[in-house]
Amino acid sequence: xxDSMELQPFENNNSSDKTQTKSFAERVRRGLERVRRGLExxxxxxxxxxxxxxxxxxxxxxxxxxxxxxSIVLYQDPxxxxxxxxxxxxxxxxxxxxxxxxxFSKNTTALxxxxxxxxxxxxxxYGSSHALARYFKYARIKTLSKGSVIIEFCLEFxxxxxxxxxxxYTLSREMVSAVLRQxxxxxxxxxxxxxxxxxxxxxxxxxxxxxxx
Amino acid sequence: MVIxxxxxxxxxxxxxxxxxxxxxKLIRCWVNQTRSCLxxxxxxxxxxxxxxxxxxxxxxxxxxxxxxLLYTRAKLExxxxxxxxxxxxxxxxxxxxxxxxxxxxxxxxxAPPIWIDHLVHLLARQEDMNILVVDWNRxxxxxNYFTAIANTRGTAANLTGFIQRMQDEGASLDSIHLIxxxxxxxxxxxxxxxxxGKIGRITGLDPAGPMFAGVSPEERLDPSDxxxxxxxxxxxxxxxxxxxxxxxxxxxxxxxxxxxxxxxxFSGKAFFxxxxxxxxxxxxxxxxxxxxxxxxxxxSYNDFLNGQCLQCEAFKPASCPVLGYDMSPWKDTLVKLxxxxxxxxxxxxxPYSKTSYRVDIVTWNQYLRWGVVILRLHSGKNVMETRMxxxxxxxxxxxxxxxxxxxxxDLYPIQKxxxxxxxxxxxxxxxxxxxxxxxxxxxxxxxxxxxxxYDIILEENMEVSFRPLPCSESND
Numbered sequence: 124x125x126d127s128m129e130l131q132p133f134e135n136n137n138s139s140d141k142t143q144t145k146s147f148a149e150r151v152r153r154g155l156e157r158v159r160r161g162l163e164x165x166x167x168x169x170x171x172x173x174x175x176x177x178x179x180x181x182x183x184x185x186x187x188x189x190x191x192x193x194s195i196v197l198y199q200d201p202x203x204x205x206x207x208x209x210x211x212x213x214x215x216x217x218x219x220x221x222x223x224x225x226x227f228s229k230n231t232t233a234l235x236x237x238x239x240x241x242x243x244x245x246x247x248x249y250g251s252s253h254a255l256a257r258y259f260k261y262a263r264i265k266t267l268s269k270g271s272v273i274i275e276f277c278l279e280f281x282x283x284x285x286x287x288x289x290x291x292y293t294l295s296r297e298m299v300s301a302v303l304r305q306x307x308x309x310x311x312x313x314x315x316x317x318x319x320x321x322x323x324x325x326x327x328x329x330x331x332x333x334x335x336x
Numbered sequence: 337m338v339i340x341x342x343x344x345x346x347x348x349x350x351x352x353x354x355x356x357x358x359x360x361k362l363i364r365c366w367v368n369q370t371r372s373c374l375x376x377x378x379x380x381x382x383x384x385x386x387x388x389x390x391x392x393x394x395x396x397x398x399x400x401x402x403x404x405l406l407y408t409r410a411k412l413e414x415x416x417x418x419x420x421x422x423x424x425x426x427x428x429x430x431x432x433x434x435x436x437x438x439x440x441x442x443x444x445x446x447a448p449p450i451w452i453d454h455l456v457h458l459l460a461r462q463e464d465m466n467i468l469v470v471d472w473n474r475x476x477x478x479x480n481y482f483t484a485i486a487n488t489r490g491t492a493a494n495l496t497g498f499i500q501r502m503q504d505e506g507a508s509l510d511s512i513h514l515i516x517x518x519x520x521x522x523x524x525x526x527x528x529x530x531x532x533g534k535i536g537r538i539t540g541l542d543p544a545g546p547m548f549a550g551v552s553p554e555e556r557l558d559p560s561d562x563x564x565x566x567x568x569x570x571x572x573x574x575x576x577x578x579x580x581x582x583x584x585x586x587x588x589x590x591x592x593x594x595x596x597x598x599x600x601x602f603s604g605k606a607f608f609x610x611x612x613x614x615x616x617x618x619x620x621x622x623x624x625x626x627x628x629x630x631x632x633x634x635x636s637y638n639d640f641l642n643g644q645c646l647q648c649e650a651f652k653p654a655s656c657p658v659l660g661y662d663m664s665p666w667k668d669t670l671v672k673l674x675x676x677x678x679x680x681x682x683x684x685x686x687p688y689s690k691t692s693y694r695v696d697i698v699t700w701n702q703y704l705r706w707g708v709v710i711l712r713l714h715s716g717k718n719v720m721e722t723r724m725x726x727x728x729x730x731x732x733x734x735x736x737x738x739x740x741x742x743x744x745x746d747l748y749p750i751q752k753x754x755x756x757x758x759x760x761x762x763x764x765x766x767x768x769x770x771x772x773x774x775x776x777x778x779x780x781x782x783x784x785x786x787x788x789x790y791d792i793i794l795e796e797n798m799e800v801s802f803r804p805l806p807c808s809e810s811n812d
Binding site: 191194195198200201202252253254255288291292293297298300301302304305308309322 | 698700701702703733734763764765767768770772773788789790791792793803805808
């Protein structure tokens with residue numbers, strides 16, 4: 124039943140195929156002509172419709188491009204945002220290094236000079252570390268053991284109040300000492316440095332409440 | 337050692353050493369054609385070689401005829417056909433020694449397998465034993481695969497009878513090892529089942545899949561067929577069989593597609609057989625100890641690639657299982673565990689082993705970051721790169737992300753490491769991954785030091801290079 128009912132109009136279509144195609148092409152041509160005339164009509168002042176549409180299109184593209192660029196330029200890495208004032212809890216490390224192949228037993232001024240150099244070096248190193256710099260306060264040379272070449276120093280960091288994870292990872296003994304050790308390793312290749320410390324000659328512990336005394 | 341992939345059949349037609357020992361038997365030499373075919377001075381008998389058939393015989397069909405060719409250290413270049421009943425008359429067949437049976441699979445072309453000589457030599461190197469090459473080429477050589485399948489039962493019955501007679505003469509089933517290739521793996525399984533699973537060991541090299549998929553364990557190789565069953569899979573989506581069939585199943589590169597094998601039909605025959613044949617080549621390489629194919633028990637290949645299965649606590653103090661002849665360090669644990677699936681990756685050509693490292697990364701970004709990691713190792717002028725990009729890794733603050741880095745070559749010592757991260761984002765800001773520590777652990781050489789580096793910022797698509805340093809004592 125269904126089949127025959129569908130077949131009927133299809134056959135009809137087939138019989139008047141030629142005339143239909145012709146009238147269809149004619150209708151399309153007329154339609155296009157109407158659209159062309161429509162586009163030529165001025166809308167705002169002398170501006171024709173097609174020009175207005177084109178301007179609108181460009182405006183949309185422009186807005187998209189600008190917003191993407193702005194979002195890239197203005198993107199602030201959430202990890203780069205921090206408030207130093209909220210870092211209040213001190214975390215102190217004390218460490219020591221032994222300068223290799225040098226004997227300063229007679230020349231205390233030279234040793235003092237080296238100690239100052241080490242202090243500067245520690246400050247620059249931790250002050251430029253990606254993970255540690257924001258918490259770093261200062262480095263201080265504590266004692267110079269007489270007759271030896273062991274320099275003891277102290278590092279103070281300040282952490283936010285909620286610092287459990289920080290103590291376990293970022294400001295762990297492993298991490299803080301590794302940053303120094305890594306630096307000494309990288310320097311090991313460049314010879315002729317008076318302050319040459321073999322990486323194995325550096326040690327570090329979690330220190331007391333403050334570094335200032 | 338070089339594995340020749342030449343079409344040996346092509347050589348045969350020109351073989352000068354053709355020996356006709358009977359009206360129907362056409363035995364040809366396919367190895368050392370001039371040497372081993374002719375009687376060597378001092379030897380009273382000629383060598384018996386694997387049956388070589390022509391393709392037209394495959395077309396007509398062959399009737400099952402099982403031969404046993406004996407090779408021992410004393411006579412390695414020259415096989416001796418062992419009579420099924422009066423084998424005690426053969427002085428080289430020593431029943432107090434272990435015996436390995438090598439059982440080939442379906443042979444549609446009728447040519448002898450190219451790996452026989454190689455396998456015999458390598459087996460002889462493992463242990464002083466009787467190596468019996470089971471030649472059921474008449475039976476396996478048939479264009480009709482179903483006939484070949486039917487013949488597996490006959491072959492199994494024949495060999496079972498032979499083993500029972502060996503037992504009567506004082507041989508122990510414990511010292512019998514069946515090595516079955518493809519269809520031969522099921523033959524070995526049938527023999528094992530008929531002997532009540534008391535055989536010492538069955539090794540299945542890519543057990544045949546067609547017509548064996550989904551059948552019950554009695555109709556294929558399974559762990560109950562021997563005291564210990566180890567299986568290697570290389571072509572599960574082709575001629576191999578999916579699933580687990582032994583106490584340990586080794587899946588090379590996931591068990592389906594092998595690197596270096598053609599991906600299109602335009603490569604001809606290799607397209608069909610390359611993956612399947614790889615199982616034999618990997619086994620040969622492992623016997624030769626040229627390849628160190630350490631496999632890691634895991635639930636899936638993907639989990640293995642994601643570095644989730646790099647420890648083998650169950651096997652302590654042994655390492656993770658290694659593919660090869662000697663499975664004694666792992667056998668007892670594996671039997672206790674029931675069935676274990678173990679995965680490894682190979683490179684695309686001989687020697688197939690890869691060098692693997694476990695990479696652990698701890699980050700301190702506040703928010704989750706995802707990305708693929710590209711790692712390069714530098715040693716002198718040599719550089720090896722690996723892209724760990726089969727999925728995007730998740731980096732969570734203060735959580736260790738584990739990756740598996742595999743390289744085709746082993747570089748040592750490593751002077752420099754380059755690291756790059758890619759998120760695949762086309763537009764948008766460039767993200768940074770902030771690393772507290774990266775730790776790289778060599779897996780194949782536990783004696784080598786771990787390598788660490790601390791406090792790194794990785795900007796998306798920007799390579800960062802550094803010198804590795806020994807890790808500090810802390811381990812977490």
